[in-house]
Amino acid sequence: xxxxERLFESRGSLSSALATDVANALQHHVRTKGSSCxxxxxxxxxxxxxxxxxxxxxxxxxxxxxxxxxxxVPETDPRSNARLVRENLLQNSAAGAQFVxxxxxxxxxxxxxxxxxxxxxxxxxxxASFFPxxxxxxxxxxxxxxxxxxxxxxxxxxxxxxxFTLPAxxxxxxxxxxxxxxxxxxxxxxxxxEGPAEAMPVRAVxxxxxxxxxxxxx
Numbered sequence: 001x002x003x004x005e006r007l008f009e010s011r012g013s014l015s016s017a018l019a020t021d022v023a024n025a026l027q028h029h030v031r032t033k034g035s036s037c038x039x040x041x042x043x044x045x046x047x048x049x050x051x052x053x054x055x056x057x058x059x060x061x062x063x064x065x066x067x068x069x070x071x072x073v074p075e076t077d078p079r080s081n082a083r084l085v086r087e088n089l090l091q092n093s094a095a096g097a098q099f100v101x102x103x104x105x106x107x108x109x110x111x112x113x114x115x116x117x118x119x120x121x122x123x124x125x126x127x128a129s130f131f132p133x134x135x136x137x138x139x140x141x142x143x144x145x146x147x148x149x150x151x152x153x154x155x156x157x158x159x160x161x162x163x164f165t166l167p168a169x170x171x172x173x174x175x176x177x178x179x180x181x182x183x184x185x186x187x188x189x190x191x192x193x194e195g196p197a198e199a200m201p202v203r204a205v206x207x208x209x210x211x212x213x214x215x216x217x218x
Contacts, residue, residue, distance in 0.1 A: 002177075002192075003211035011048055011180060014217040018178060019053040021213070022116055025174040029115045030062045037064045037112050039164065039172070040089065041120040041128070042071075042081030045180055049118075050089035060096040065089065066111050068119060069129035069152075069163035070102040079159070102149065102162045109149055114164070117172040121179050124156055125191050125200025129163035131156055132199055140165050141197060141204045170210045177205070178215045185216060 008014040022038065029036035040046060067081050075083045082101040090099055102108045119127045126132065130140055131154035140150050140163060148168045152161040169175070179188060190200065197203040205212065 001209065001212060002206065002214050004213045006213060006215050008215070008217040011217055014178075014180070014215055015048040015052045018049050018118070018176065018215050019056060021174070022053060022118065022176070023056040023058050025116045026058050026063055029173070030059050035062045035064070035112070036115045037066065038116045038118075039066050039068045039114040039169070040085065040118050041068045041178075042084050043120050045120050045178060046118065047084070047088050049178065050085065051091070054089050054092040054094040057093060060094050061098075063094075063097045064100055064111060065094075065097050066100040066108065066114070067102050068117060068169065069161055071159040071161055072103055072151075073159055074103070075101070108162075114168060114172050116174045116176075117169050118176045118178055119169070119202075119205065121177060121184060121187065121191075121202050122156075123183060123187055125187055125202050126156070127177075127202040127205055128169065129154075129157065129161035130166070130201035130204065131161075132201060134201075137198060137201065141201065143167055166204055166208075169205070170208055172210075175205075175210055175212050176215060177202075177212055180217050182218060188214075188216075 026036045070081045121127045129152040134152045134154040136150045
């Protein structure tokens with residue numbers, strides 16, 4: 001459920017606020033349990049957020065960064081989410097963080113609880129790699145699944161994917177949805193309406209009891 005809407009006039013102000021909130025949450029977990037884990041999304045939308053967050057004074061050596069989902073491509077591929085993170089987030093102060101990629105990395109299953117999760121959303125209503133028509137969508141959305149990461153292939157996904165499952169994402173103490181532009185806002189409004197979650201899988205997140213903070217700018 002959307003517990004809070006944070007609306008901004010520009011990408012810059014949104015990125016600054018989101019980076020501040022994420023940094024504060026990471027610092028809190030480091031103070032209280034000695035470490036913290038952040039899961040981020042790919043695509044073009046989070047680049048400025050990544051660059052902004054990378055400059056925050058966080059005890060990065062105690063922070064693990066991983067991906068909400070990933071294309072099954074090597075990091076040499078320009079569509080790799082891991083490449084996006086390395087080039088835009090694992091820079092400046094954040095260069096000291098530990099990064100756990102998903103593709104070709106069995107150890108990703110063993111990453112700790114995802115304390116902070118920043119989701120995106122596609123124009124088809126997908127989030128993470130929960131795609132309409134996905135071959136493992138039922139497993140990914142199953143609240144009782146014993147899996148943390150599953151594979152996903154779907155007509156709109158392009159390459160086969162890897163994605164954390166819904167229960168793994170909902171474990172986060174801070175769950176964020178970062179979208180930009182009126183088109184995405186219209187998609188979100190549609191997703192908040194009636195209809196099956198399988199048609200717009202972001203509904204599985206929106207309809208959960210987990211409080212979600214929305215970050216949006218035109």
